[in-house]
Amino acid sequence: xxxxxxxxxxxxxxxxxxxxxxxxxxxVAYVETPEDKENFDLVxxxxxxxxxxxxxxxxxxxxxxxxxPHLSGNVYIKFRDLDSAIAAQADFQDRYFDSRPVxxxxxxxxxxxxxICKMFRSNECDRGGLCNFMHVKQPSQGLLQxxxxxxxxxxxERGAQRQRV
Ligand SMILES: [Zn+2]
Numbered sequence: 001x002x003x004x005x006x007x008x009x010x011x012x013x014x015x016x017x018x019x020x021x022x023x024x025x026x027x028v029a030y031v032e033t034p035e036d037k038e039n040f041d042l043v044x045x046x047x048x049x050x051x052x053x054x055x056x057x058x059x060x061x062x063x064x065x066x067x068x069p070h071l072s073g074n075v076y077i078k079f080r081d082l083d084s085a086i087a088a089q090a091d092f093q094d095r096y097f098d099s100r101p102v103x104x105x106x107x108x109x110x111x112x113x114x115x116i117c118k119m120f121r122s123n124e125c126d127r128g129g130l131c132n133f134m135h136v137k138q139p140s141q142g143l144l145q146x147x148x149x150x151x152x153x154x155x156x157e158r159g160a161q162r163q164r165v
Contacts, residue, residue: 037140040137040139041143047061048077048144048147049147052147052151054088055079055088055091057081058077058079058147058151059078060112061075061144062116062134063136063137064076064135065135065136066129066130066131066135068131068132076109085106089105112134115134116133116136117133118133119131120135120136
């Protein structure tokens with residue numbers, strides 16, 4: 001089993017917290033509305049399901065809410081198998097999201113856990129959005145677990161169907 005994060009997909013977010021032109025240290029205060037949260041969940045679910053249904057088992061997925069240009073809007077997806085990651089990376093190369101091109105590439109992050117800012121989790125990161133560790137934007141509570149559970153069920157059913165053929 002190949003167990004490293006396989007590819008990185010950069011989505012240029014178009015939401016009000018987008019700040020792709022951030023070359024200053026200023027950060028704009030932003031309050032997420034319920035509609036923003038709902039839209040984020042929909043995009044999160046959509047990306048997860050597309051990757052899972054088209055390319056293979058997704059083991060983890062995180063979205064960065066950092067404001068620095070090299071992390072802002074990045075989506076990291078960890079596939080169980082190398083072939084799935086290769087297929088997904090190729091498939092996303094010619095794609096657009098909200099009229100902006102998607103840049104999908106493999107990344108050297110070996111562990112999401114090591115790349116995630118522990119201080120951000122406890123609201124104590126004094127580097128703010130410019131931090132070089134991942135500031136993970138969380139989907140609604142339980143969404144990722146629900147997607148992983150559905151994927152496991154669907155995958156098991158598909159495996160059972162193949163054995164019957
Ligand atoms: Zn941080």
